[in-house]
Amino acid sequence: MQAIVMTGTGGPEVLVPRETPAPQPAPGEVLIRAEAIPVLYPETRLRSGDFPMASPLPVVFGFQAAGEVIGVGAGVGREHLGRRVVADTAGTGSYAESVCARVESTTPIPAHVSAADAAAVMMSGSVALALLETAALTGSETVLVEAGATGVGSYLVQLAREFGAARVIATAGGPEKTRRAKELGADHVIDHRSPQWTEEPNTRPDGAIDIVFDSLGGASATALLDAMTPGTGRMLSYGWLSGEPARVSAADLIPRGLTLTGCSGPAFHARVGRARTAILERVPALAPPVETILPLDRAAEAHRLVESRVPLGRIILRPDHAQP
Structure with missing residues (x-):
């Protein structure tokens, strides 16, 4: 699958597009076909080495993704299949076509909200x-x-x-x-x-x-x-x-x-977690949250934009399979 791998700490150039094996959901997890991946300011600090990574490098980067649940691990009901969700990862793995996350770390996206807007607003x-x-x-x-x-x-x-x-x-x-x-x-x-x-x-x-x-x-x-x-x-x-x-x-x-x-x-x-559903319900009443949508393989460029502090809205990465 298409993914962005963090090869080391440093500038945006350490985020490298690569083909990697698709993940498989562990017990308690869902597998998501990613449609929109938000680029978050804390991620730039993590990439630069200001904060320690939770996993050894190289590793697929990223905190959040929005998309459709296409697989479930043991202990997760099949009623989750087909749901559109925003998911938090355990600190890695979201800059990819397919993303695994704990089922309790997913929030359903209302029918009237796009995956890109949901990803942009969530954090x-x-x-x-x-x-x-x-x-x-x-x-x-x-x-x-x-x-x-x-x-x-x-x-x-x-x-x-x-x-x-x-x-x-x-x-x-x-x-x-x-x-x-x-x-x-x-x-x-x-x-x-x-x-x-x-x-x-x-x-x-x-x-x-x-x-x-x-x-x-x-x-x-x-x-x-x-x-x-x-x-x-x-x-x-x-x-x-x-x-x-x-x-x-x-x-x-x-x-x-x-x-x-x-x-x-x-x-x-925990209070932030309880607010996730409420903020997605408010999306239609908020100012448009997305500044720019870039292909997933331009993750390094997206990080440069975020670090410039010029964008007024969220930068979203979109895998090739989700291109309109």
Whole structure:
């Protein structure tokens, strides 16, 4: 079968198209004929060596795929055959024509949603829903969404009002992404490429920020604390696009009466898992999530695009058998 093999850690060139044996579903697994494979930012970090691989190299790369179940392993009912699903792998194996995954790691795709859109929305959208549930909005609050034009931030901007936000402020990097965040529904957008961007919320006439969805981390998290509502303000930290986690300590939070919630670990990831069905049901109401669809053998190019941070939507890989 057609697959993309990671031959070592390094640049996108380590992702090499190869013919490999088709996988066979183990007990508890399903076999999926892949139609759409999302290229995810964490995958680029894994490929580059920032995080360790779970399997020895070389190995078929990839976290997720969407397609049709065409085979089942022992212990899996045949009623799964023919279902369209998005599947999470155990950390490898999705950049391929055929993909195996645990049956409990699959989510059915609604009939009115394409495989490409389902693959594009699944990871970022389910994280956004989990963050919004964790935030416990009350209906009168102002939220700040960092990196609100793409990825998780784009879904936070689109869904925040549904979960009780009264006003949505977003940050974005550069004019194009600033426009995009506004189109997605932000009331106001701050360009976080400006060295002084964290000072702007303090100068706004519409009050303090009640909730910060922090994906940037680093020193900017500390700089935002004085713009937050004393006593009730809360920061949800779930990423560090700056290269380091939020530089926030108890000594920063206690005098201001603020809280910081680290959105990671088993309990939060379980909440993300429970949100998968709900985010796929919302796809028709969301902005089109796919930026570009490329053939599977152009996986290296797809990684270069993702690392450029230019795309506003998801890059999808499509095996030859799924080409229209």
